[in-house]
Amino acid sequence: xxxxxxxxxxxxxxxxxxxxxxxxxxxxxxxxxxxxxxxxxxxxxxxxxxxxxxxxxxxxxxxxxxxxxxxxxxxxxxxxxxxxxxxxxxxxxxxxxxxxxxxxxxxxxxxxxxxxxxxxxxxxxxxxxxxxxxxxxxxxxxxxxxxxxxxxxxxxxxxxxxx
Amino acid sequence: xxxxxxxxxxxxxxxxxxxxxxxxxxxxxxxxxxxxxxxxxxxxxxxxxxxxxxxxxxxxxxxxxxxxxxxxxxxxxxxxxxxxxxxxxxxxxxxxxxxxxxxxxxxxxxxxxxxxxxxxxxxxxxxxxxxxxxxxxxxxxxxxxxxxxxxxxxxxxxxxxxxxxxxxxxxxxxxxxxxxxxxxxxxxxxxxxxxxxxxxxxxxxxxxxxxxxxxxxxxxxxxxxxxxxxxxxxxxxxxxxxxxxxxxxxxxxxxxxxxxxxxxxxxxxxxxxxxxxxxxxxxxxxxxxxxxxxxxxxxxxxxxxxxxxxxxxxxxxxxxxxxxxxxxxxxxxxxxxxxxxxxxxxxxxxxxxxxxxxxxxxxxxxxxxxxxxxxxxxxxxxxxxxxxxxxxxxxxxxxxxxxxxxxxxxxxxxxxxxxxxxxxxxxxxxxxxxxxxxxxxxxxxxxxxxxxxxxxxxxxxxxxxxxxxxxxx
Numbered sequence: 001x002x003x004x005x006x007x008x009x010x011x012x013x014x015x016x017x018x019x020x021x022x023x024x025x026x027x028x029x030x031x032x033x034x035x036x037x038x039x040x041x042x043x044x045x046x047x048x049x050x051x052x053x054x055x056x057x058x059x060x061x062x063x064x065x066x067x068x069x070x071x072x073x074x075x076x077x078x079x080x081x082x083x084x085x086x087x088x089x090x091x092x093x094x095x096x097x098x099x100x101x102x103x104x105x106x107x108x109x110x111x112x113x114x115x116x117x118x119x120x121x122x123x124x125x126x127x128x129x130x131x132x133x134x135x136x137x138x139x140x141x142x143x144x145x146x147x148x149x150x151x152x153x154x155x156x157x158x159x160x161x162x163x
Numbered sequence: 164x165x166x167x168x169x170x171x172x173x174x175x176x177x178x179x180x181x182x183x184x185x186x187x188x189x190x191x192x193x194x195x196x197x198x199x200x201x202x203x204x205x206x207x208x209x210x211x212x213x214x215x216x217x218x219x220x221x222x223x224x225x226x227x228x229x230x231x232x233x234x235x236x237x238x239x240x241x242x243x244x245x246x247x248x249x250x251x252x253x254x255x256x257x258x259x260x261x262x263x264x265x266x267x268x269x270x271x272x273x274x275x276x277x278x279x280x281x282x283x284x285x286x287x288x289x290x291x292x293x294x295x296x297x298x299x300x301x302x303x304x305x306x307x308x309x310x311x312x313x314x315x316x317x318x319x320x321x322x323x324x325x326x327x328x329x330x331x332x333x334x335x336x337x338x339x340x341x342x343x344x345x346x347x348x349x350x351x352x353x354x355x356x357x358x359x360x361x362x363x364x365x366x367x368x369x370x371x372x373x374x375x376x377x378x379x380x381x382x383x384x385x386x387x388x389x390x391x392x393x394x395x396x397x398x399x400x401x402x403x404x405x406x407x408x409x410x411x412x413x414x415x416x417x418x419x420x421x422x423x424x425x426x427x428x429x430x431x432x433x434x435x436x437x438x439x440x441x442x443x444x445x446x447x448x449x450x451x452x453x454x455x456x457x458x459x460x461x462x463x464x465x466x467x468x469x470x471x472x473x474x475x476x477x478x479x480x481x482x483x484x485x486x487x488x489x490x491x492x493x494x495x496x497x498x499x500x501x502x503x504x505x506x507x508x509x510x511x512x513x514x515x516x517x518x519x520x521x522x523x524x525x526x527x528x529x530x531x532x533x534x535x536x537x538x539x540x541x542x543x544x545x546x547x548x549x550x551x552x553x554x555x556x557x558x559x560x561x562x563x564x565x566x567x568x569x570x571x572x573x574x575x576x577x578x579x580x581x582x583x584x585x586x587x588x589x590x591x592x593x594x595x596x597x598x599x600x601x602x603x604x605x606x607x608x609x610x611x612x613x614x615x616x617x618x619x620x621x622x623x624x625x626x627x628x629x630x631x632x633x634x635x636x
Contacts, residue, residue, distance in 0.1 A: 009193070009385070009435055016189045024182035037182055042192050049196030050203070 012049055015058060020045065023066055026125060030070045030106060040069045060128065060136050067121050074110050108158045116151040119144050190434060197378075277343030279380030280307055280331045280364050287341035289330040293633040294613035296349070297358040299367075300601040304335040307342060307381070308633060309359035309369055310613060311349045327356055327369070329381055330633050335605055336620045339633045345375035345384035350507070352414045353393060358509065362399040366432040370394040370406065371509045372418035376435040387435040392426070395419035395509045400460040401468035401486040405429045406437060407456050419505035423450045427458075427474055429488045441490035442482060451477035454514075455505035460486070461518035461536075473537060475516045475524070481537035495538030500526030506553065506596070519557035519600075523578070530555075530563060530578040543578030553596050553611070559603030564625040566598035566608055573625040584621070587629040591615055600625065 020041055028037035044065040048058055109117060122133045123144070130148070134141040278285035282305055290312035300306035312328035327349060329342040348355040353372055361367040361380075369375040372393030375384040392408035395418070399405075406428050413420025425448035428437035439446055448456065454477035462470040472491065474482040479498045484491025503513035515525040522533040525546060532543040543563070546552055550569025557563050563574040565581075570590035572581045593611035600606035608619040608628060617630040 012193070013189055013436060016184075016192070020188070021181035021183045024184065025180050028180070028182050034182065038185070038188075041182075041184075042188060045189075045192045046195045046199065049193060050199040052196075 012052055012058075015062075016045060019059060019062060023062060026063075027066055027070060029125075030109075030121070031073055032106065036073060040066055040073065043069055060132060063122060063128065064136050067118055070121075071114070071117070108155050111158075112151055112154060116147050116154070119147040120151040123148055190431075194433065277382045278341050279382040280305070280342050280361060280367070281333065281340070281380070282364060283333050284340040285331060285342055289339040289341050289633050289635070290328045291634045293328060293330060293339075293616050295330075295609055295616070295618060295633060296596075296613055297371075298597065298599070298607050298609055298618060299360045300599070300605075300607060301361050301363055302601065303333075304605075305331070305333050305364065306336070306601075306607070307331045307359055307361055307367070308339070308609075308618060309344065309356065310633075312634075329359065329369075331381075335622065336607060336618050336631050338631075342381040343384070344381070345369050345377075345386075347373060347375070350416050350418045352418060355418075357416070357418075357507075358397065360397055360399045360404065362402075362404070362432055366399075366404075368397055368399065368404050368406075370397045372411070374406065374437070376430075378433050385435055387430070387437060389437070393418055393422075395422065395425075395455065395505065396458040398458050398460045398472070399432075400462050400470050400472070402432050403429050403486055403488060404432070404437075405440065405458060405460070405472050405486070407458055407474065408437070409456070413505075416507040417505070419455055419509040421453060422455065422477075422505075424448070425450070425456045425477065427482070427491060431488070438488065440484065440488060443493050448474075448476050448482075449478070451479075453504045454478075455503065455509070455511040457511050457514070457516050459516045459518040459522075461522065471518075471536060473516060473518055473522060475511070475514060479514065481522075483536055494536055498524050498526075498537065499529070499531045499540055499542075500524065510554065510597075513552070515552055515555040517555040517557045517563075519562070520560045521557070521577070523555060523557055523563060525552050525555050525565065530565075530574075532577060544574065544576075544580065546578075547572045547581045547583065549583075550594055553594065554598045554608075556598050556600045556606065558600035558606070559624065562600070562603060562624060564598055564600060564606065566595035568594035568611065570594055571598060571608060571619075571625065571628055575624075582626075584625055585627040586619065587627070591617075591630075595619070598625075 023044065024037045024041035027040045028034060031037055031040065044062050047065050048062050052058065109120060112120060118137060119133055122128045122136060123130065128136065130141055130144050134144045137144065278287045282303065293310055293312045295308040295310035297309045298306060308330050310328060311326045313326045327344045327347050329344040330339040331342045332339050345356060350357040350371055356369040356371055356373055356375060358371040359367065359369045365378055365380050367377045367381055369384065372395070374387040374389050374394045376387050377384045389408055393411050394406050395409050395411065397404055397406040407425055408428050409422040409425045411419055411422035426446060427440040427442055429440045430437040442448065456477055457475045459473050460470055461473065468486055470486050471483055472486055474491065475498065476482060479500055481494040481498060482491045483494045500514045503511045506512050513527060517523045522537050523543065524531050528546045530543045530546055531540045533540045546565055547567070550567030552565055552567050554566040561575055561577040563578045565572045570586060571584040573584050574581045591610040591612055595608045596611040598606065598608040604622055604624050606621045606625055610617060610619065616634050617632050619628040619630050621628045
């Protein structure tokens with residue numbers, strides 16, 4: 001059974017130490033909950049380590065997993081979160097306690113079509129270049145550029161509508 | 164007032180606030196990943212078996228079973244390649260991380276991937292021609308021996324010289340079964356292993372000079388990073404392993420010879436990453452000629468993690484500290500004697516240290532004891548005249564047992580007076596290389612001549628010892 005060699009394990013631990021805080025912080029901005037952020041970041045690393053030896057670019061893989069887990073989380077909790085948001089919005093004075101802009105943009109990203117959303121998160125949020133995102137998503141670079149353009153356009157339009 | 168574009172950019176440009184992991188997160192993640200991998204491999208193996216079962220016609224299965232049959236109880240996992248196994252029936256991810264029983268020569272693991280230490284038996288017989296070099300006991304009569312089996316340099320598998328083997332016992336050494344071993348050779352300069360320690364049924368370390376770690380009772384072994392150094396001693400207690408790493412240039416079995424710098428490292432059970440234990444100064448222990456260093460643990464059986472570790476430096480000082488990985492400190496003045504150059508197993512040839520109710524050190528023909536953790540020493544007695552001391556141990560109050568090149572001697576009064584132990588069938592030629600007491604009554608000794616393939620066992624506090632063969636038991 002293939003296992004992490006000591007050198008691989010050291011490399012994995014180095015990657016963990018270097019990437020976990022940022023990945024978990026990245027996820028927290030998307031899920032707005034420390035505990036869930038830790039769960040998703042930990043699960044992403046678990047999946048990464050479980051197939052470590054076969055990966056060329058572990059960091060890309062890590063963010064791809066995290067992006068999918070965030071998407072799953074959004075799907076599962078969509079109704080709950082919408083209900084909570086409605087209640088929060090209805091409670092006077094509560095809004096000042098939340099980073100309203102953060103929540104609004106996050107809600108808008110959550111509403112993007114999956115194809116646009118993945119490219120948007122990986123490029124603008126996780127900081128991967130267009131070529132890397134194209135490789136991660138298995139799409140041509142031109143398509144990714146177009147997806148990013150359309151994602152931004154939709155967000156701008158949505159924010160314009162809401163202001 | 165900001166426009167839509169500014170709002171998006173501001174959100175995107177905002178620095179991600181870092182969210183550090185809770186302590187121990189990596190270890191937890193690593194464990195989970197390992198379990199997941201194991202499950203995947205087992206599922207893959209099970210799938211392969213199902214496919215084969217589906218493909219084969221029933222009469223063929225019956226015929227094959229009648230010809231080969233299930234492996235009879237006691238058949239060695241080191242039985243070479245006599246038992247055929249369809250490659251397709253092996254786990255899909257079958258890269259050997261451990262050799263079942265004896266190096267890569269074995270081919271018939273009792274479980275997927277190998278055999279593990281057990282409180283009963285692994286179901287596999289001990290490898291043939293076992294030459295033990297190290298023994299470890301974890302209590303309850305369960306323990307393991309590490310050594311070489313088969314013909315060195317003629318073992319099958321990916322590492323031709325690898326004949327390192329493991330055997331386990333659950334009845335104080337009366338009988339032995341096969342356990343998977345790290346795929347490496349015996350000690351040869353910077354390579355191979357010669358010693359083993361198990362903390363419990365799962366966590367084990369094979370070392371000297373390389374370092375391998377298992378977290379599943381030997382089923383799998385992984386090499387641990389030693390930063391270019393050799394592991395010349397390692398002890399386990401509480402929930403951790405402590406090891407002396409050293410830069411050495413000794414060749415062949417003298418892997419712990421000619422060391423220039425020593426350091427103490429530690430790792431918690433379940434981790435292959437050893438971290439330096441803070442020591443006085445810059446954390447490094449300087450050399451003193453060709454003298455060695457050794458490590459013992461003074462355990463508190465009621466509270467194993469509350470014990471104390473002791474390191475004898477080449478200059479003869481004792482460093483001691485907690486079993487938590489926290490800093491160790493210099494203890495008092497120098498001991499009566501420094502650790503002499505290492506024996507082939509890594510232990511000093513003089514300056515033998517033992518920890519029990521008291522801390523003991525043998526210096527030439529004298530034995531000294533310390534009741535204050537090495538701060539001060541008093542002469543306890545004169546060691547027996549016959550032979551040269553090779554190993555010292557104590558477990559009970561006033562009990563001291565000494566292995567020598569002539570036999571085993573014991574003292575029931577803290578080293579004041581000595582009696583030769585009774586050894587059934589007589590002391591082996593060359594005497595003993597190691598003696599250790601697991602409890603005040605039970606102990607094990609290894610003959611200096613490993614080719615005897617035996618361990619010697621006492622169950623009466625060291626007064627009588629009887630040999631037990633490892634292979635064919």
